[in-house]
Ligand code: SR1
């Protein structure tokens with residue numbers, strides 16, 4: 056079928072025309088279609104038989120432009136192929152943590168998948184103050200398994216190089232290179248922020264050579280550190296959860312990149328939520344401290360859980376090879392292998408913090424916002440939270456090698472996120 060952009064009016068006919076999808080519905084007499092995409096790139100439709108609500112699918116289609124910018128900004132539809140490949144690989148590595156694919160239509164740049172009706176987008180739930188008791192455990196598992204098993208620590212080098220070659224996601228990486236690592240710091244015309252954010256705060260990331268050089272180091276690592284198959288855009292809007300389960304969605308930015316990029320993306324979003332919750336909790340008439348503490352504890356548990364699980368997978372994997380590891384045959388009772396592992400995860404934390412800092416700053420100055428902060432109606436309060444996010448992001452990038460533990464980052468967040476704090 057030739058490509059055509061679907062609309063709410065045409066999706067039901069498409070579903071009915073595809074046998075694998077039509078078979079999921081007992082009738083099309085009472086079909087409801089809603090476009091629910093809140094991302095910046097694609098269109099997402101939920102298709103439900105109102106007479107039998109269990110009969111439901113999600114249709115996600117790439118359009119040949121960047122949705123947030125409009126048709127004047129062309130963007131190739133190949134991103135759906137990268138998303139499809141990533142979903143398939145992740146389904147093998149973390150079963151039950153990504154939506155099931157029901158149908159793939161490369162010509163239409165479209166996938167049909169499981170409707171996660173019992174789960175909610177985590178970002179919106181966090182804004183509302185909802186806690187997810189298993190979220191950190193699930194996310195740390197997702198990170199540990201997807202990053203370890205797609206890396207040279209596990210794969211045969213030839214297999215890994217072929218996987219790198221198959222995941223060269225030029226256009227979407229370019230978006231990240233521009234909108235995460237370049238435009239926020241070079242006073243780009245694409246930047247967008249409310250007038251309440253003072254120029255002095257913006258100057259701390261645009262007029263400081265040390266900060267811009269440090270961001271350039273992170274950009275270099277993003278572009279050249281092909282360590283593992285990344286999700287590539289792992290913010291809290293890419294996670295759906297409930298009390299029992301967690302699903303990671305939307306891997307169209309998937310590519311082989313530095314492991315710390317995915318880890319840092321998740322951490323950054325918990326820290327942005329922490330800064331914003333001073334406002335949201337008070338607006339709801341609550342003491343902000345308990346929920347803010349939970350957010351920091353969750354970020355700590357994501358890192359600590361990831362580190363523990365990643366190292367355990369690595370040790371088990373090496374043991375299954377009779378002790379041979381990335382450092383070679385075992386000549387020292389495993390000492391060199393363990394020393395390498397410890398150095399590896401220490402370096403990974405620094406990378407994650409540097410990437411988290413870039414991710415925090417881009418959400419304040421760049422075109423793509425987070426609702427946690429953009430949804431703060433009071434301009435003065437929003438500007439204070441934005442300045443705090445810039446200050447924290449800046450410190451994370453500049454000092455990324457200086458945090459001995461994730462707990463020290465929580466201390467930084469508490470210091471910068473004080474309601475009376477004027478960020479330096
Ligand atoms: C133009 S920036 C679009 C952003 O939306 C996606 O979610 C990615 O974060 C990307 O940077």
Ligand code: MG
Pocket residue numbers: 094095288293305
């Ligand atoms: Mg997305």
